[in-house]
Amino acid sequence: MNGPRIHLSVAPELRLFVPSAYRDGRTELVTDGTSTLGHVVESLGVPLTEAGRLVVDGRPVAVSHIPAEGQRVDVLGHERPQPVPGAPLRFLLDVHLGTLARRLRLLGVDAAYESEDIGDPALAALSAKERRVLLSRDRGLLRRRELWAGAYVYSDRPDDQVRDVLGRFAPELAPWTRCTACNGPLLDADKDSVGDRLEHGTRQTYDVFAQCSVCSRVYWRGAHHARLVGIVDAAVAEFGPDAPGARR
Template sequence: MNGPEIQIRFVPDLRVFVSAERRSGHTPVATDGASSLGHVVESLGVPLTETGRLLVDGRPVDPSHVPVAGETVEVEGVARPQSVPGAPLRFLLDVHLGTLARRLRLLGVDAAYESQDIGDPALATLSARERRVMLTRDRGLLRRRELWAGAYVYSDRPDDQLRDVLERFAPQLAPWTRCTACNGRLSGADKDAVRERLEHGTEKSYDVFAECVECGRVYWRGAHHARLEAIVSDAVREFGDAAAR
């Protein structure tokens, strides 16, 4: 781009996406005089899924706005909690976010997960077909136009990833109602009905069971329950009230 020059500034949270020389504040950017502001922002490395208001000389504009010489652009981050209109809030996670998917399911959040790398085009198409918010750390995937909705997962630590998603979207929490393996719904199960699928020690030690209505997996409060309970308790304590609003 070597046309009209504008000044552009990203809020601090978005500077992780841009080159080092553009992180200090207002930076001159040469445009081509025809591309939209949304295209300019993405060309600098910031997915539009992560942007909130675009302000030109202090007035909000659409991403379709074509910048002209001398304009000053402020790019804000997404307002939190972020609303996703038009469909029940559901997520789709790529192959790199398996732990986050299991933790969302543990909290009763609808979180589909692709355990194989099916490629960005297929993920974007699935997001659109099932109207799911695509969660990923792949910036290129978030730029695909066929996505229904998407969000960048900023951390590589599962604890921080979970907090980020819960804070950003405030999903309704219903712990212990989804299968962490397949995302199906759990239903209470009679011990006699699942006895043949239990190891001898489990059969002798536990009496309360749940079963996935989709894959048939059986759950009980085993050795790992205390760790899972801590994840649930922390999330409900911090985000349960917000999610209910």
């Protein structure tokens, strides 16, 4: 390119996306004089889902801004919690984030999940159709134009992934209200009404049950309950309505 030279700085949390030459403070970049700032940012490797405010010479600009000679450009990250247009806040997770989907559902967060690889175009279209924030570790998927809203999941560890999503979007938590298998609402279930779905030992040992209103799966406080309680309690303590710094 042989166009305007701009002086670009990328927020520290976004520097993992860009080449090493652009990770240390402000760097000169030659543009083509016709591309929008949004295109320039994406060409460096930063999905626009991850870019917060774009600031030129101290003034916020739109992604459609065309950089001019000598401008100082700052690509900032999102403020947290990040507002999402419309309501209610719902998520869609790609095929690689099954554990995160189950954790979010455990916390009562509406988290649709595709257990099979339906392809990037279909996922992006589903995000737009259902107005869901698409969560993915696939940077290319997050750059698709038909996407309604999206977010990069920065860690490959489920515990960190949950904290990242809850801290970024501050969804309302309602633990134990969603089916971890299909995302459907859970309803209290009478023992007699679900008895034919239970093993003999379970019928003899437990008395409190819930059942998914969509897939009919039955839940009770089994051997793994203590571990799940730990996950729920930790999330509520840090991100629930009474947590320090919670959005009111």
